[in-house]
Amino acid sequence: MRRAPVAYSAIAIVIATGAVACGGSDSGDSGGSGSTAAKKTVTVTLTSKGCSPDTANIESGPVTFKIVNKDAGAVTEAELMSGDTILGEKENITPGLSGTFSLNVRPGKYQLYCPGGSGPEKVDFTVTQASGATATRSAAVTTALATANTGYATYVRQQVSELVTNTAAFVTAVKSGDLDQAAKLYGPPRLNYERIEPVAESFGDLDPAIDARIDDAPDEAHWSGFHRLEKAIFADRSLAGTGPIADQLGTDVGKLNTLVAKATFQPAQIANGATELLNEVGKSKITGEEERYAKLDLLDIQGNVDGADKAFTLLEPALKTLDPKLATTVRTRFTAMYKALEPYKKGDGYVSYDTVTQDQRRGLSQAVDALAEPLSQVAGTVVA
Template sequence: MRVLRSSAVTAVAAAAALTAVSGCAEKSDSKGSDAVNVTASDDKCELSKTSFPAGHVKINVQNKGSKVTEVYVYAPDDRIVTERENIGPGTKAEITATIKAGSYEVACKPGMKGDGIRQKITVTGGGAEKKSDPELDKAVAEYRKYVQQQADETIPAAQKFADAVKNGDLDEAKKQYAVSRTGWERTEPVAESFGDIDPKVDVREDGLEKDQKWTGWHKLEKSLWDDKKISDDDKKLADQLMTDLKDWQKRVGTAEITPTSMANGAKELLDEVYRNKITGEEERYSHTDLIDFEANVDGAEKAYGLLKPVASKHDPELTKELDKQFDAVKKALGDYREGDSFKSYDTVGKDDRKKLSDAVNALSEPLSKLAAAVAK
């Protein structure tokens, strides 16, 4: 699940206005006079400039507050078009982006909560546009094909789950639950490209916004494992889940997917696995976390594999390290297999969870450099 960050995220993603290229380092060495400097504190979000030409833009973030903060750039419909999370007090981060002409908002979120402290920015025409790279165009096309395949395969799997719920068959619904989610979990690197689908199908109870109705897989998960019964409302939610997933299936063809959104999405997803999913928060009732985990890694590796030919030309040492770390994560996961699936996550002890966490963290660090290598 990619965390819902704004209740106003209701529009289907249109043509992307900003594509993040990098945003990973704890310290930024960029001193270019053309950079947009963002100074975040506990009560301010100050920008060195609020108007600049379209094209390649470097955004340097410095957190001078006492709380961990996040920085977002929002499109007019409040859709997240780039983000940088977990910027600790006294640390810096750097984002390199390609921004098209238009109006946006930059938001700093001290404490990583709420709508944030926002500043309007205007990006004017006239910036230099980088020529399209045929290899990267091919990578995007192949990844879109992969995402579409995952969506297409999810529909019949999810229908089996929904039918079991509607039939009141508790055991069968439990059996089909994790299987129905695999395709979605594999496509989470670009989940935000699908607009409001994520908060409809994959939000946890503690991730709900004010006045948001809880729908989707995790509401049904709670009913199956915690409540141990299927209500009439659950049967209606099963139908709603199918409606939302079919909507997702249709959106794949028009969703904005770019080389850097593939790279940064994979990195952000692995960060989420490291920070949240390893703890067992995602599947807190079913304990099917390892199945999600593998699907997340599969999706991130698919994005990387398609971008690797270009990235290896620009930074061969990086791709060598990424190959090594992806193998290490998959090996770590393999220790918990049981037949065609995985052990229940509540049987995985604290020390073993830390080993998994360390493996993911070791992958996340070089993965944070992939977008920059692709965009050179």
């Protein structure tokens, strides 16, 4: 789960707004038409007040947002939003760092959102209809990217469907008061959720309701979701009074299932989401913060890596044509990442994370960083 005042996602979910081009037959589509405008770059400087883009008006088509932070300690992320939906974001850009995300944007009114500053958190951003010639991609690449769009939507729906089933079994165990069974059934839905985490984060307050840690809640009385039940099972060793929390978790997961049924994606968003999954590993999984009571952080890491790997695998056929060297590098790094996890496997799962030494955690972190760097270049390559 991302840690911010509002929980959205680097994978933009396009339900009704049509704000971001997705695979299909519209003339502005990224996957179906084979035509793209020349790629543009918008530089967004993070300041103590909030966002300062070098332009607030661009033409539609592929664009890369470069987020730069020179000395803004309180403002460390930038998001492009359409209404309440985030279309792309870059988090954890602390002073001295920069980062990018890429999208294919359609004409419309948007906002850049940079929370935490002393000034307005949102800046209006306008996209007008592009004019002039367009560049054409090969039919094979266009088809491959369209296939990735639909393939990723199918994968997300499959994972959330399994999440519903596994959560229902977990909820039943919690409500029965069976601590051992609840502990046994806690892991499977966590794996499903971690695989599609950025998608879940796109739906406003739904992700905090499902996946918030105690740090993210005002107090324990207003804390819900998996981690609230994790604490009851693995730390408190008591399920007294957790029935309503379990019921609400089941309801919230059901809402997620309904929402993803309508979701569509574009190639750059899929790639952005893969990068965010790796960022999640580095931010909260490697440190042991995520599953602090159950010690299942290695399972969460696998879930994030699995989700990123699936996203990349779907984009890989097109990337092999667009940038074969990058495709080979990323695939090699994924292989190394899975190899780094291998020593910690135990039965159908992993060893308890509190048995993993700091040196071993650093080794895992190095494998994550080695993968995340080339993976972050994929979105800018496939944006169309």
